[in-house]
Amino acid sequence: MAKEYYTTIGLEIHAELNTKSKMFCGCINNPDEKTPNVNICPVCMAHPGTLPVINKKAVENVIKVGLALGANIADFTEFDRKNYFYPDIPKAYQISQYKFPIVSGGKLKGVDITRVHLEEDTATSKHDRGDYSLVDFNRAGVPLMELVTEPVIHSAKQAGEFGRELQLLLKYLGVSEANMEKGEMRVELNISISEDPKIFGTKVEVKNINSFRAMERAAEYETKRMAKLLDEGKESEIVQETRGWDEVKQSTFSQRKKENANDYRYFPDPDLPKLFLNKIFDIEKMRSELPELPEQKRVRYRNDYGIKDEDIESYITDPDLLGKWFEDIARILGNNKEAIKIASNYITSDFLGLKKNNPDIKMPKAENMAELASMIMKSLISSRGAKDILEINVFDKVNIGGESPMKIAEEKGLIQNHDEGALKEIVQKIIDANPAVVATYKGGKENAIMSLVGQVMKESKGSANPSLVQKILKELLA
Numbered sequence: 374m375a376k377e378y379y380t381t382i383g384l385e386i387h388a389e390l391n392t393k394s395k396m397f398c399g400c401i402n403n404p405d406e407k408t409p410n411v412n413i414c415p416v417c418m419a420h421p422g423t424l425p426v427i428n429k430k431a432v433e434n435v436i437k438v439g440l441a442l443g444a445n446i447a448d449f450t451e452f453d454r455k456n457y458f459y460p461d462i463p464k465a466y467q468i469s470q471y472k473f474p475i476v477s478g479g480k481l482k483g484v485d486i487t488r489v490h491l492e493e494d495t496a497t498s499k500h501d502r503g504d505y506s507l508v509d510f511n512r513a514g515v516p517l518m519e520l521v522t523e524p525v526i527h528s529a530k531q532a533g534e535f536g537r538e539l540q541l542l543l544k545y546l547g548v549s550e551a552n553m554e555k556g557e558m559r560v561e562l563n564i565s566i567s568e569d570p571k572i573f574g575t576k577v578e579v580k581n582i583n584s585f586r587a588m589e590r591a592a593e594y595e596t597k598r599m600a601k602l603l604d605e606g607k608e609s610e611i612v613q614e615t616r617g618w619d620e621v622k623q624s625t626f627s628q629r630k631k632e633n634a635n636d637y638r639y640f641p642d643p644d645l646p647k648l649f650l651n652k653i654f655d656i657e658k659m660r661s662e663l664p665e666l667p668e669q670k671r672v673r674y675r676n677d678y679g680i681k682d683e684d685i686e687s688y689i690t691d692p693d694l695l696g697k698w699f700e701d702i703a704r705i706l707g708n709n710k711e712a713i714k715i716a717s718n719y720i721t722s723d724f725l726g727l728k729k730n731n732p733d734i735k736m737p738k739a740e741n742m743a744e745l746a747s748m749i750m751k752s753l754i755s756s757r758g759a760k761d762i763l764e765i766n767v768f769d770k771v772n773i774g775g776e777s778p779m780k781i782a783e784e785k786g787l788i789q790n791h792d793e794g795a796l797k798e799i800v801q802k803i804i805d806a807n808p809a810v811v812a813t814y815k816g817g818k819e820n821a822i823m824s825l826v827g828q829v830m831k832e833s834k835g836s837a838n839p840s841l842v843q844k845i846l847k848e849l850l851a
Contacts, residue, residue: 378600379570382532382592383524383563385578386539387517388549389494389556390434395514396493397425397468397645402515404555409499409509417514419464424644427452431516433654434548435475435491438518440660441542442486444479452491452645456638460508461496468493469519471639475650482538484531485523492517497556512556518549524563524573529592533585536560540585541667541690553584560588566599574599574611579625581617591618594625670696678703679710680717687721694736695720701739706746716746723763737766745778754778757835758787789838793845796829796837800845803828814850822846 392402398416406412416423439446453471469492476489496513500506520539526532540558543549551558560582565574577599579591595616602610616625650656665673667689674685688696699720706712720742728734745762748754754762762778765785782788790796803825804811814821822843829842 376568376600376604378566378568378596378603380527380592380596381524381565381567381573382526382528384520384522384526384532384535385561385563386520386536387494387559387561388520388539388543388551389512389558390431390516390518390549391547392428392430392434392516394428396428396431396491396516397514400514403511404515404550404552404557406511409507409511412511413513417463418510425468425642427645427648428516429653431491432475432648432650433659434516434546435489435518436650436654436656436659437546437548437663438489438520438543439476439479440656440663441546441666442476442479442481442489444476444486444489446650446656447473447475447477448651449473449647449649450475451647452642453639454642455492457636459495460506461498461513463496463510463513467495468642468645469639481542482531482535484535485525487521487523489518489520492519524565529589529596532562532592533589536585536588538667545664545666545692547664556583559583560585562588562592562595564592564595564599566596566603575613577611577613577625578615579618580615580628581619583620587618587620590623591625594623598625678713678717680714681721684717684721687725698736698739698742702742702746705739705743709747709750712743712746712750715749716742719745719749719759719763723760724767727764727767731767734767737763741766741776741778748778748782752789752791752838752840754782754787754789755830755835755837755839757830758782758789761785761787761835786834786836788836790833790836791838791841793841796833796841797845797849799829799832799837800825800842800849803832804846804849811850822850 389404394400395402395417398414400414400417401412403412416425436446450470450473452468454466455469455471456466458465470490474488474490477487479486479489494512494515494517496508496510498506498508522535526535540551540553543551543558549557553559562579562582563576564579565576567574577595579595582588582591599611602608612630614630615628617628618625670689670692671685674680674688675682688699699717702716702720703713706716724736745759749756749759762781765781766776766778807825807828810821810824814825825846826839826842829837829846830839
């Protein structure tokens with residue numbers, strides 16, 4: 374019988390911050406710059422005699438993150454030199470923080486945070502030239518936030534959820550674009566397994582992770598790799614090391630033995646002043662000015678609108694377009710929760726379904742979506758008719774987003790027919806034309822009636838009220 378192992382994961386997440394200039398010099402902070410080595414100066418290239426100057430906006434951004442996490446904001450903080458030699462570090466040390474980070478504690482998605490500190494990013498090594506490498510220093514010195522969690526994550530899924538939530542939080546705060554494809558957000562996994570949930574196993578760090586899905590796969594792979602070694606009695610082969618993630622092979626590979634803090638010989642940077650944050654910033658004012666955060670918005674959407682969690686996530690992840698559009702529609706519908714739920718359903722299923730295959734389509738006016746939802750709720754149009762109206766609103770080049778759903782329904786004959794007398798004639802016609810289906814229904818298979826309902830709807834060109842049609846059918850077939 375296979376042994377059961379407990380997984381423990383801690384995350385180290387770096388995010389480049391949105392500032393006009395770099396962390397310690399006046400060079401432009403532009404992650405989209407394609408030409409190498411243009412956003413550089415003597416300071417970020419570590420020329421002799423140059424002195425760094427702290428970017429106040431970067432410090433402010435990290436404080437905002439701390440406040441959003443419900444963390445402790447340090448009164449005293451300082452910058453340290455983290456010493457190591459690598460081609461992407463021109464000074465042979467990185468300015469970072471060690472003993473006195475800006476932020477400590479806090480929580481996100483139920484995960485405890487150890488610290489959030491501020492440092493400078495490294496340059497970018499380019500290994501695409503075959504037998505030699507080049508270094509682009511445009512990124513060197515860009516403000517970089519590092520968040521470290523406690524080792525309290527116990528599954529790949531939980532790790533992925535935390536990473537996505539942090540990315541969302543950084544975007545809401547406006548402190549980082551956190552685009553992983555551009556390298557603006559980078560994730561490192563610290564993972565171990567053991568038979569006893571109270572004891573940590575040997576920790577392995579996994580780097581080179583460029584997406585949350587890759588992070589989840591790396592965690593799953595490492596868990597299985599270490600479990601296999603333990604099952605085979607090869608515990609000694611699990612060593613504290615840094616491993617890379619190979620996206621092509623979907624596996625990790627050994628890179629180097631893991632360094633300890635002592636290896637970096639941290640000491641306070643003598644060129645930078647100590648910071649007393651409560652004297653520099655009005656922390657309470659900053660707390661009061663925080664925007665509505667993702668979790669706060671989730672709670673409000675549930676309480677105010679009563680919509681599905683899946684719908685809420687669609688609006689949370691796209692607040693500026695989809696979320697704002699939905700809120701505009703809900704505002705027009707007022708306290709009518711039923712109509713708001715209908716509108717939300719047509720947005721997330723029908724509109725987003727159309728957009729998936731037609732990315733460039735525009736959103737209909739909020740007024741039109743509100744009117745469409747009201748018409749559905751009042752049974753003025755059928756579900757099929759609503760879908761047709763939405764498509765006309767989206768694709769009709771003459772009336773994109775602008776035509777009233779009621780006007781379209783009237784022009785296209787989509788207003789539902791509630792006239793029992795007229796509908797009885799259509800229903801009887803369908804009954805007479807489908808003796809086999811009628812016999813099946815009368816034989817006990819009640820679901821057969823839906824085939825007849827569909828044919829009535831087709832005969833009426835979608836104008837019949839489906840509930841009324843079903844009622845008439847049952848009466849005539851009794």
